[in-house]
Amino acid sequence: xxxxxxxxxxxxxxxxxxxxxxxxxxxxxxxxxxxxxxxxxxxxxxxxxxxxxxxxxxxxxxxxxxxxxxxxxxxxxxxxxxxxxxxxxxxxxxxxxxxxxxxxxxxxxxxxxxxxxxxxxxxxxxxxxxxxxxxxxxxxxxxxxxxxxxxxxxxxxxxxx
Amino acid sequence: xxxxxxxxxxxxxxxxxxxxxxxxxxxxxxxxxxxxxxxxxxxxxxxxxxxxxxxxxxxxxxxxxxxxxxxxxxxxxxxxxxxxxxxxxxxxxxxxxxxxxxxxxxxxxxxxxxxxxxxxxxxxxxxxxxxxxxxxxxxxxxxxxxxxxxxxxxxxxxxxxxxxxxxxxxxxxxxxxxxxxxxxxxxxxxxxxxxxxxxxxxxxxxxxxxxxxxxxxxxxxxxxxxxxxxxxxxxxxxxxxxxxxxxxxxxxxxxxxxxxxxxxxxxxxxxxxxxxxxxxxxxxxxxxxxxxxxxxxxxxxxxxxxxxxxxxxxxxxxxxxxxxxxxxxxxxxxxxxxxxxxxxxxxxxxxxxxxxxxxxxxxxxxxxxxxxxx
Numbered sequence: 001x002x003x004x005x006x007x008x009x010x011x012x013x014x015x016x017x018x019x020x021x022x023x024x025x026x027x028x029x030x031x032x033x034x035x036x037x038x039x040x041x042x043x044x045x046x047x048x049x050x051x052x053x054x055x056x057x058x059x060x061x062x063x064x065x066x067x068x069x070x071x072x073x074x075x076x077x078x079x080x081x082x083x084x085x086x087x088x089x090x091x092x093x094x095x096x097x098x099x100x101x102x103x104x105x106x107x108x109x110x111x112x113x114x115x116x117x118x119x120x121x122x123x124x125x126x127x128x129x130x131x132x133x134x135x136x137x138x139x140x141x142x143x144x145x146x147x148x149x150x151x152x153x154x155x156x157x158x159x160x161x
Numbered sequence: 162x163x164x165x166x167x168x169x170x171x172x173x174x175x176x177x178x179x180x181x182x183x184x185x186x187x188x189x190x191x192x193x194x195x196x197x198x199x200x201x202x203x204x205x206x207x208x209x210x211x212x213x214x215x216x217x218x219x220x221x222x223x224x225x226x227x228x229x230x231x232x233x234x235x236x237x238x239x240x241x242x243x244x245x246x247x248x249x250x251x252x253x254x255x256x257x258x259x260x261x262x263x264x265x266x267x268x269x270x271x272x273x274x275x276x277x278x279x280x281x282x283x284x285x286x287x288x289x290x291x292x293x294x295x296x297x298x299x300x301x302x303x304x305x306x307x308x309x310x311x312x313x314x315x316x317x318x319x320x321x322x323x324x325x326x327x328x329x330x331x332x333x334x335x336x337x338x339x340x341x342x343x344x345x346x347x348x349x350x351x352x353x354x355x356x357x358x359x360x361x362x363x364x365x366x367x368x369x370x371x372x373x374x375x376x377x378x379x380x381x382x383x384x385x386x387x388x389x390x391x392x393x394x395x396x397x398x399x400x401x402x403x404x405x406x407x408x409x410x411x412x413x414x415x416x417x418x419x420x421x422x423x424x425x426x427x428x429x430x431x432x433x434x435x436x437x438x439x440x441x442x443x444x445x446x447x448x449x450x451x452x453x454x455x456x457x458x459x460x461x462x463x464x465x466x467x468x469x470x471x472x473x474x475x476x477x478x479x480x481x482x483x484x485x486x487x488x489x490x491x492x493x494x495x496x497x498x499x500x501x502x503x504x505x506x507x508x509x510x511x512x513x514x515x516x517x518x519x520x521x522x523x524x525x526x527x528x529x530x531x532x533x534x535x
Contacts, residue, residue, distance in 0.1 A: 009413060016403075016416040048249035049217070052404065053347060055256040056365060057326055058426050058446035058464075060340035062256045062347045063362035065369050066216040066450055068420065070251045074409055088409035092418025094219065135317060137401070140265045142318030143311075144281035148273050 010123070011110050015091050017126030018102050020133075023095065029122055030101035033108060033115060037077040042086065045073040045096035045103075068092050071099035077107045085111040167504050185231055200224035209421070209451025210234055214491050215241025216351070216370035218420045218450045235372070235495040242492055253349075257402060259424055259448070261323055264400035269327050271393045271428060277324040282399060283452075327396040328426045328444065337428075338441045357483050364467050364486055368460040369449050372491030379489065380459035383466050383479040390465045392427035392445060392458075399423050399452050424448040425457040429465045443468070 018026050033039070050070035055062050073096060074088040087107025089099045108116050109123075186192060201208050201224040211223035215238040223241055230236035266282025269275045281287070331337045348363035350370075355363060368376060383390050401419040408415045427445040445465030447457040463485055470480030478484045488494065 011411065012408065012413050012415045014415075016418075019418065046249070046251060048251040049245060050251055050406075051253040051349065051351070052218070052420070053254050053256045054259060054448065056446040056448070057259055057328055057424070058444035059343070059361075061343045061361055061365075062345070063365040063369075064253075064347050064349060064351075065366070065422070065448060066213070066218060067245055067351070068218045068254075068404060068418070069248075070417070072251060072409065086410055090406050090409055090415070090417055092218075092404055092420075094222075134263065134322070136312055137263055137265050138318045138320045139312060139315040140282050141267070141280040141320055143315050144266075144284075146268075146279050146281055148279070150273070 011106065014106055014109060014123065015089055015102050017123045017130065018105060019091060019093070019098075020126040020129040021122060023098055026105070026122070027097055027101040029119065030104040033077065033104055033113075036114065037079055039104060040076050040078070041073070041100070042076055042088075043072070043074040045071070045100040047071045047094050047096040047099075050092075069094040071096045073100040073103040075100065075103045075107060077104065077113065079113075085113060167506075181231070195228055197221055197224045197228065200227050206452060207232075207234070209423075209453050210373055210456075211237045211241060212451045213449040213453055213456065214238035214370060214372055215245070217241050217245045219244075220421075220451075235491050238372075239492050239495065252406075254404065254406060257404060259398075259402055259422075260326055260329075262398060262400035262402045262422070262424070263322060263419070264324055264398055266399040267324060267396065268398075269394060269396050271395050272327065275327050275396070276330060277321070324398075326426075328428075331395065331428070331442070335439065336442055337444060355486055358471065359482060359486070361464075361468070361471070364482060365446070365448075365460075365464065367486045368447070368463060368489060371456075371460075371489035372494070373453060373456045373459075375489040375491065375494065376459040376463065377455055379479050379485055380462040380466075383462055383477065387477040388466050388479045390427070390429045390445065390462050392429055392462050392465065394458065394461075395426045395428045395444075397423070397425045397454060397457065399454070420450060421452060422448060422450055423453050423457040425454070425461045427458070427461040427465060 048070055049067040052065050052068050053062055054065045069092055070090065071093045072088075072090045074086070077085045077087065085107045087103045087105070087110065089102035089106055091099050091102060093099065105119050105122075107113070108119050186194075201220050204224075204227065207227060208220050208223045211226055211234065212218050212220055214234065215223060215226070217223075219241070222244060223237065226237035226240040226244075227234075230240060264280070264282075266280060266284060267275075267277070268279050268281065328337060332339065345360070345362070348360050348366060350363055350366045355367065382388065384392075400422070402422050403416045403419050405414040406417045407413065425447045427447075429443045429445055431440050431442045443465060445461040445463075445468070447460030447462075447464060449456050449460065463479060466477070466479045467482050467485060470476075470482060475481035475484070
């Protein structure tokens with residue numbers, strides 16, 4: 001998991017890490033930046049659906065498996081010196097407020113704005129949650145690894161006895 | 162058939178809602194309302210069924226739909242479909258790659274040894290179908306300890322995040338046809354009606370949100386002899402697929418969330434290439450939201466049967482795209498069956514009038530014949 005995170009940019013992993021945490025906490029963390037920055041919506045936060053396309057692994061043809069909840073937001077943060085930093089988020093969620101909060105934190109992290117260290121701590125906690133989640137899934141696999149072996153005729157006779 | 166509007170019954174309809182609510186809470190002072198989390202986790206296979214049949218991956222809303230419909234799967238899927246119809250479509254994703262699934266189960270009935278190994282995961286396949294009477298009086302303390310104990314007692318495994326696909330190994334050996342890139346825009350069944358012939362993408366999308374029992378019944382007809390797929394499961398996998406969307410500013414692929422899904426590839430009878438190429442096995446493919454293995458397997462069998470039907474004409478019902486695709490949707494079929502409960506007083510009155518007139522004519526004709534005979 002850690003290796004995977006190192007291989008991808010922090011910005012690309014940010015929504016996933018933040019969504020592993022309680023929603024209120026993420027929205028609260030983003031709200032604190034409103035004291036230091038003017039936050040404007042470049043695009044109105046929206047909640048709706050996305051149609052999810054897959055490629056079938058048999059014939060490699062695209063098809064739509066179904067829909068997923070989707071929330072999007074794009075914001076710009078302006079500081080007292082009129083420096084502008086954009087942030088955006090596109091997440092599988094039905095709350096536009098959460099997408100807006102993640103968009104704000106995306107701007108903070110990408111430009112290392114004042115207070116980004118606090119967000120880094122949130123990301124680290126998100127990583128811990130996801131690492132535990134992935135570990136528990138792997139344990140389900142490890143605990144049930146099966147090695148079917150063919151029954152020899154001698155064993156078959158034993159088994160019948 | 163003609164339909165007429167009716168009026169009245171508003172009070173009785175509100176009363177019916179009250180009766181439903183009263184029955185839901187009929188445990189009285191001893192009862193406690195079901196939490197959405199409890200439904201989502203403890204009835205996870207039911208929740209899985211609703212996310213796939215509702216066509217929307219939203220386990221929380223699916224659990225709510227199960228609660229409000231008091232466990233009726235068709236009503237729950239209907240509620241989820243109704244919800245989705247009120248929401249705006251924000252985007253169509255690019256094709257997601259299921260080889261990136263974070264698996265919790267992976268088996269093959271074609272090969273004993275598959276690259277990465279077989280792992281049974283959560284399954285009832287080898288369980289004894291005996292009643293677990295200990296669950297009738299389960300203590301909350303013991304219940305809360307089950308998952309913790311499982312995690313503590315299982316050592317930290319050294320496993321990769323993803324596993325290779327069995328069909329790709331078969332393809333590399335030349336036992337399957339080479340996949341050809343198909344960039345055609347998939348058919349969107351939520352926006353376009355099925356007018357036959359339809360492309361395979363329409364068939365896959367329709368079956369992915371079909372009612373499990375309907376899909377199983379038609380696939381079973383093929384298994385029992387009304388068809389000749391004779392499938393072997395190359396791979397059945399259950400896991401969480403990361404949904405990758407472009408970052409709105411950088412365009413970099415970013416994980417927006419993940420969906421639990423089931424995917425199955427079946428290998429069917431080999432066929433000679435009509436262009437005198439090398440004979441290869443043929444494949445059927447099934448997938449759905451949630452953990453629903455019977456649905457994915459049934460879909461894979463029907464996909465293979467429909468491929469044959471589309472290519473050579475249908476010899477059996479399960480090979481006929483129109484027969485299969487127009488009869489597997491739970492909301493459609495439940496709606497049609499349920500509409501017979503609505504008042505049909507005028508149409509039935511008309512039927513009775515016609516019958517009485519015909520009976521009178523029959524009687525008159527009989528009397529005339531008797532008169533002629535005398």
